[in-house]
Amino acid sequence: MISAGEFRNGVTMEYEGAPYVILEFQHVKPGKGAAFVRTKIKNLKTGAVLEKTFRPTEKMPRAHIERQDMEYLYNDGDLYHFMNSETYEQIAINADEVGDFLKFVKENEVVKILSYDGQVFGIEPPLFVELKITETEPGFAGNTAQGATKPAILETGAQIQVPLFINQDEVVKIDTRTGEYLGRSNA
Secondary structure, three states, X not given: OEEHHXXXXXXXXXXXXXEEEEEEEEEEXXXXXXXXXXXXXXXXXXXXXXXXXXXXXXXXXXXXXEEEEEEEEEXXXXXXXXXXXXXXXXXXXXXXXXXXXXXOOOOOOEEEEEEEOOEEEEEEOOOEEEEEEEEEOOOOXXXXXXXXXXXXXXXXXXXXXXXXXXXXXXXXXXXOOOOEEEEEOOO
């Protein structure tokens, strides 16, 4: 159990029978009346975000989310196939459950499959990936306004913004949480 007074960003809990993660929280002590905790929570199964207030003494059961490392094999239309590297067990996940989580993931990369009560509801890609740029406009000399960027398409098909000096066929490092360019790859 976790009390509302112990809420922190990223903590998972059960609320109304579903798993939720706390996105934001604020402990409020008004001049008059009892203190409360204002939260923004996200349903891990549906993706719906709710704003709720709780009394600091209210208790919620913790949601036990299973994270299992699996290798992304391939997709065939609406199904994405993953394999457990230890047991070689394969599972297929519907495209609706995958969402945009795999837009920076190549085949044969390891991701974390998230499940709650045996039901898969999401995927956690690696925090940082290195991908090759397959298409981008060439940068021009003298076109060096500070912070200027241009669109680039990666080998996975995702589009990101990169600095003007980055060229086609270069490998770049990307933060999968934000989709931001972090730098050139050392590889």
